[in-house]
Amino acid sequence: MSGHTMEEVAAASAAPKWFQLYGLGGKDGARQLVERARGLGYTALVVTVDTPIPGNRERDLHHGVTMPLRVTRETAARFAPQALVRPGWLYRFARDRFSMDLAMARGLGDPAAPMSIDEAVIAWVLNPVTWDDFGWLRESFGGPVLAKGVLSGADARRAVDAGATGVIVSNHGGRQLDGVPAALVGLDDVVREVGADVEVLMDGGVRRGSDVAKALAMGARAVLVGRPWAFGLAAAGEPGVERIIEILRTELDRTLRLLGVESVAVLGREHVAVPAAWGERPRAPRRRARRAAAAT
């Protein structure tokens, strides 16, 4: 869903890079994207499993945000008062030729007749990723494949059985199904179920270095951060993003020192008070049915 292609990102940074896959262009498009990521040396493939369709984001509807994003006469008129008082932002947006393309959705499918962006997005929604896809994804990518968007130990186990080499506990920053628990609540169950077999990462609501420390203490190997980058970028451009990293790092260091531990490797369950209810595993319908049968 990025505004820049993976080629542009690869050219811009020598650091290790991960590619997050949505099945833009359906299975054929996904295959093409995975092959491109592999060819460019991306080191891990993240397969988001909680977005077979986008959630019902009412605020997006209210603000006229559509997929793919486009500047229309209505949105331009509506946001003009905000844009005009931010000339720097407006200048940079104009420099980008007012583009809000889904850069990765462009040109997928048959090279002789590539799909339009709209067709690529429709093909994604019509062909949601399933557990069965992990086998071929792992084979074509040839490196670590992480399932992003699990919230329970049972789903994490299914992901690992299907071929995922890592899981990311996430509720998509609360942007998909309303009413799901916070990712941190699901982390406990996932770590207990698959923590000994694969690496478990977590995202959602990480805003402070102390949030990072809590997740690591509960058994996450690392955390991912979503909105703070966007906040930093919106506030101050590239230096804003750098500042976000600096804030998280400084706060994490401070938290470790206040806890009296010398490194994140030493963080453990003894450093967090996890509410007892968080460890309760949600009962699978199968088990409930068996118990009901036994009672009769």
Ligand SMILES: Cc1cc2nc3c(=O)[nH]c(=O)nc-3n(C[C@H](O)[C@H](O)[C@H](O)COP(=O)(O)O)c2cc1C
């Ligand atoms: C504007 C926006 C766009 C996102 N796009 C994607 C996406 O394309 N793929 C994906 O797996 N997750 C996407 N996410 C979810 C993030 O990857 C991440 O799970 C979430 O933002 C973490 O929560 P946080 O924002 O509280 O840190 C998006 C989140 C936001 C806010």
